Amino acid sequence: MIRYVVTILSVLLTLALLALLTVSFENGTNGGTCKAVAVSLQDEEGARFVSETEVKQLLLAKGIRLKDKPLDNIDYAAVERAVKQHRLVQRAECYPCPSGIVRIAVWQHIPVMRVFSGGHSFYIDAKGVKTGLSTLTAADVPVATGAISDSVTLADLYQLALLLKEEPTWDALIEQVVVFPDGEWLLVPRVGDFDILFGRPVNMETKLRRLAVFMSEYLPRIGWESYSSINLKYDNQIVCTRKET
Known part of the structure; x- marks a missing residue:
């Protein structure tokens, strides 16, 4: 009997508490003003x-x-x-x-690349959406310039930006993408005085993997200032042009 009474009282107290919380919530919204x-x-x-x-x-x-x-x-x-x-x-x-x-x-919108095209500039965000610029700060993302006039080129640049974003070591390598009228790309590295001839935007992940290995394992030994260009256009190889002395 005592246990039954205690149970009833517990239920009644719980219901009373819920009612009190509901009233408190309503008093803070219904009939209230924005503080x-x-x-x-x-x-x-x-x-x-x-x-x-x-x-x-x-x-x-x-x-x-x-x-x-x-x-x-x-x-x-x-x-x-x-x-x-x-x-x-x-x-x-x-x-x-x-x-x-x-x-x-x-x-x-989280920018992954900044594009300069036709006298205008905008970001491409992490979902591939074109967005405006911020008045607060500039995003530290790769920059794309050159013959960027169609949605296909923008889609390819977006895919490159995603690859760079997903792999921090690659993102640390590339500062700028130059798009030529014939559809070929040139990459400008963040470190080193040379051009990276990327070719057309195909097999981009494979090219970036080859470039990362070359720049991390080979260039430090041969010298960062040894070459004027690094060519990634050919399958399974990298063709370098030495600087004239």
Whole structure:
């Protein structure tokens, strides 16, 4: 009997606690107002391309003022749509908290390559999407220049950027990609005064593996200033041109 009474009391206390929590939550949202707006970046990866100030200024420019506005009257979907109009915002989520703070979670576009084409410059992000530049900082990514005028070339550059991003030792080797009108590429290394004749963008992973081995095992012994060019266009070999003395 005593055990039965204790069980009943436990159930009643649990229900009372849940009711109290529900009321507390409702008092913090329903009928409350926005006390503050907090913007958080979810995927900085060491680089900050979007600032809290930019997000708040963007909302004001769209005529969206959240401070002191009733939480029940805020169009959270409209806030998300407005924030996603920022050139470097990939995704946004907006929601109220019981404390009265409206939180905006932001996911950035993460650049993997910067492209200069036709007098314009833009990033390609980790998902292959073209995005604008940041006013805060420049991304430390390889740069592509030259005859870049079609989606096929951009797709090939994106594949190269992914290969470099996935292998840090390769990323440390390449600073720039020059695309020629005939479709062949030239790579500019971060270290060393020579050109890397990459040829057309085929078998890119194999070429990069050969280049990495050559630059890590052979060049330190023969000398970084020994060659004017390193040619990767031929299968299973690397053809080097010595500098004229």
